[in-house]
Amino acid sequence: MNTPNASTSNTRTPDAGAGAGARADARKSGDQKPGDRKPHDRRSGGGPAADTVAPTTADAMTADAMLWIELLLRQFPELLTELAPAYRSPSAPRATLSGAHPAPAGPTRAEREEALRAEQAHGLTPSGARTSPLRLHISDAVRDITDGVIELDEAVHDRLRLPRPRREQVSGRLLRIAGLLDRAAADDVLLEHVRDEVRRMARRCTRALGGAEPVVRVSGRCPWCDSVSLRAFPARRAVLCVNPACRCTDRACDCRTDPAHRHAWSKGAWVRLAAESGADLAELTASTADTARREESR
Structure with missing residues (x-):
């Protein structure tokens, strides 16, 4: 029967174990071979790859604010079209053929006021040429959105410590706000305010145009x-x-x-x-x- 060699020990000495542990720790601390290191370990902190990082709340809010701005850019011109009168303005020049009688002038202020009183009191609509009825809900929506865009444009510039914005139409101001969304994303309060305001104004525009509430x-x-x-x-x-x-x-x-x-x-x-x-x-x-x-x- 073979007996084990007495000069050979089956247990490691403390020094040998410490040396192995030190080598293992050193291996873990970054002494890997180039082929042993995983791709994501080359990134900062050894975290997940950048292409696998989920979009942050700021990114989602920025994208949503941009979509609301685009919706408002499409709908606001339609609101202005709804506000435009269906008749020719009395101050607009009229083309008159030679020898033809001039077209009758529009109703006077007194006639318009009398027609309005009759319609309110009795529901009577006067016959003949008259102006289109006022669409106050459209006018109010246009004024509210216009003022809101101006105030939002100025608030964004003030919060970002930019010079006071120059005068511009509603569409120009909305495009200017959209161009500053990347800088506004660093300020959670500002970004949320921009998103909420453009959403409110887009909703107001949709309601004024007769759009149904989403369900x-x-x-x-x-x-x-x-x-x-x-x-x-x-x-x-x-x-x-x-x-x-x-x-x-x-x-x-x-x-x-x-x-x-x-x-x-x-x-x-x-x-x-x-x-x-x-x-x-x-x-x-x-x-x-x-x-x-x-x-x-x-």
């Missing part, structure tokens, strides 16, 4: 009427039950007394709504996100 269907059943009638309204950041016969047990809710009112769940009640209706909370939250991409896809 997203939500899975699950209404806790009150048990029907699949839950709908998310991103512009309101709320979920409503659109079943006309739905009535809740909350005495403070107007759905009990007003047939046109619908029970609504605001953001603070979405967790409970998801639990009671069987809906997915993540899907519900995503459905109520008021983004320009959803507006453009309608």
Whole structure:
């Protein structure tokens, strides 16, 4: 029977173990061979590759603000077209053929005021040539958006410590704001303000043009009427039950007394709504996100 050689030890000495540990530590600390180092280890901090980094909240907010600006750039000229009168202005020169009688002049101020009083009091519309009715909601929207864009342009320049912006039309100011979004992304408060303001003005423009409010269907059943009638309204950041016969047990809710009112769940009640209706909370939250991409896809 072979016996082990007494001069050979099966256990490492402390010095040998320490030497191996030191060599292992040195290997871990960056003494790898060039072929042993992984590609992502060559990047700063040995973190994930740059092309795998998910977009940050600032990037998403910047992209959303840009989309709202683009939507407003497309719709605002349509709003100005809606505001333009359908008749020729009395101050505009009229082409008159030689020998023809001049066209009758437009109604005087007194005639217009009398026609307005008659229409308000009796619903009567005078016959003959008259001016187009005033569209005050269009005029108010144009003034609100124009003032809002000017104030936003000045606020962005002031926050970024830039010189006061020069005068420009609404479209020019919007393009100028869009060009500063990259610099505004470094300021979370400013970027959120820009996104919220351009979204508000784009919404105002859409409503003035007669656009319908976006609605997203939500899975699950209404806790009150048990029907699949839950709908998310991103512009309101709320979920409503659109079943006309739905009535809740909350005495403070107007759905009990007003047939046109619908029970609504605001953001603070979405967790409970998801639990009671069987809906997915993540899907519900995503459905109520008021983004320009959803507006453009309608």
